[in-house]
Amino acid sequence: MRPLAAAFAFWLAVAALPAGAAPSWRVVAVVDGDTLVLEDGRQVRLAGIEAPRPPAGAGPGDGRSWPLAEAAATALADLALGRQVSVRGEAITDRHGRLLAHLQRDDGLWLQGALLTAGLARVHTRPDSRGLAAGMLAAEEAARQAGRGLWRSRAYEVRWASEPEELARHRDSFQIVEGRVLHVQKSGGEAYLDFGEDWRTDVTVHLGRAAMRAAAEAGIDPLSFEGRRVRVRGWIGLRNGPVVEVTHPEQIERLEPPAPPPRTVRRAGPPPGRRDADAEGD
Structure with missing residues (x-):
């Protein structure tokens, strides 16, 4: 000691x-x-x-x-x-x-x-x-x-959401991931935080209904993460690209004040179709 x-x-x-x-x-x-x-x-x-x-x-x-x-x-x-x-x-x-x-x-x-x-x-x-x-x-x-x-040790370093292929190599392990949220989609009591332009290959954070209720109780709207740099911790899964399942608000840290939303075109298409594509990628 x-x-x-x-x-x-x-x-x-x-x-x-x-x-x-x-x-x-x-x-x-x-x-x-x-x-x-x-x-x-x-x-x-x-x-x-x-x-x-x-x-x-x-x-x-x-x-x-x-x-x-x-x-x-x-x-x-x-x-x-x-x-x-x-x-x-x-x-x-x-x-x-x-x-x-x-x-x-x-x-x-x-x-x-x-x-x-x-x-x-x-x-x-x-x-x-x-x-x-x-x-x-x-x-x-x-x-x-x-x-x-x-x-x-590199074995425990913070991973970058801008490197989805590298993060995919750490599937089924507990990791800390950092990056800027480009888009947030909410539908059916769930939310998706996207760190890249193509959710089929890039890193995604998913908040299910229980996590959304916990976030609401804590006074957190997932839309407030859009344009923000955040740090997320959890188990790495693969559904199309790497995904982190968030079950409670403490898994996400805001790292800086809000930034202007990125100048990109929001994708069309409802999240339910996305869930179908996710299931196909399992």
Whole structure:
């Protein structure tokens, strides 16, 4: 923990809660960079973050090493092993039976904030676990600007929406994508954010009905993204071109003030026909 002391001290200062504010448990084991085990046997998955980890199916005897995964697990062990922790905010149980929660150490240190500040995790919120997103995004941005941890690796760099062929190579992986939205189409309670002139090959962000309701509750109109530079995070799919499914507003960051709409001709044709073409491309 010594090389990360300055970053961790920041979160000690800003994330402290009064002593005795919540029940606490001792951490007895660390599974990986974002999962640990409490003294009562429960596993806790740290909510809102994604630490580096070996690909699915990789085992200790396959001859490959995963230094960033090891670094994240080591950092979490340094932070939490043998320490008392308590839940910060709400907690839920995920489909694997783990507790999904933000954890705070007995001295006030917020584990998610510390890992993000050290560059050993990326923000990865979920529709049912969106709390503290603003603080996490700020910590991630500080680590990225400083080039800490995983932000020194090309494997985790921000991808560009202007390079759809490159992004397509990362299908079925969690990525952070940045670019300017050229067009927004809304129809039937859904919305499409287009980053290129041809949605059949270029990058698209799709907001389904549930995401649109969540955006409305947050006071966000997807049309406000047109002409804006944004950063989107999510799993990369392929439906014609690369697509990111947005399920909640925290997946999209506005990066600059509104810009004049691009001087291009809006495509004719209703989005329902587009959905039919999408289905053909699956």
